[in-house]
Amino acid sequence: MERHGSVIQVKLAQLETYKKYHAAVWPEVLDMIRKCNIRNYSIYYKDGYLFSYFEYIGADYQADMEKMAADPKTQEWWAIMKPIQTPLPTRAKGEWWAEMEEVFHTD
Template sequence: MTATSGGGRAPVRRFGKLIRLRPEHREEYLRLHAEAWPEVLATITACHLRNYSIFLEGETLFSYFEYTGEDYEADMAKMAADPVTQRWWRLTDPCQEQTEGAVPGEWWTPMREVFHHD
């Protein structure tokens, strides 16, 4: 994760995270994300996340997003408190398994940004 100037606004913070996709849930996970719920997408936007992407390689999921708000922890708490997002996670979380590098309090394993160029 890194910060860059946003022209007088809060700095843009970039995040990369990893998690393992359980092979037996692959098709379900892909179907859910092909039909992502509009309410979940609206919450992502309301919590100041943009350019949110999830990539798949083998059994590894890689997520990337940019955070444009001013209080990441508060926005993530807001997302976690959203009832529709909670229902979404009850469907998607069983499809996933934490990686060996997981840290306490984080479902997805955070990655360290080592290079960025605008």
């Protein structure tokens, strides 16, 4: 199992829209998240930033992320979410949400 944390900014004028959508995530999007071996997925908000955490239980993270990106319903969801978000200028090439380095963990 791999733990993943990432961060992005949210446009404050659209924060309530973002929250509204995430209070009722489309079932097809949730199903694709599960099919791509993501579990224990959470998104937190603070001072204009969104922080996401999830656990990946699969064997090929890149392939699962490509599978998710190719899904038409996920693409439709992302088309709504992307204009609400502002990616960090320091993100790695190809990232939308900036992957974070885990510096501590305990069970």
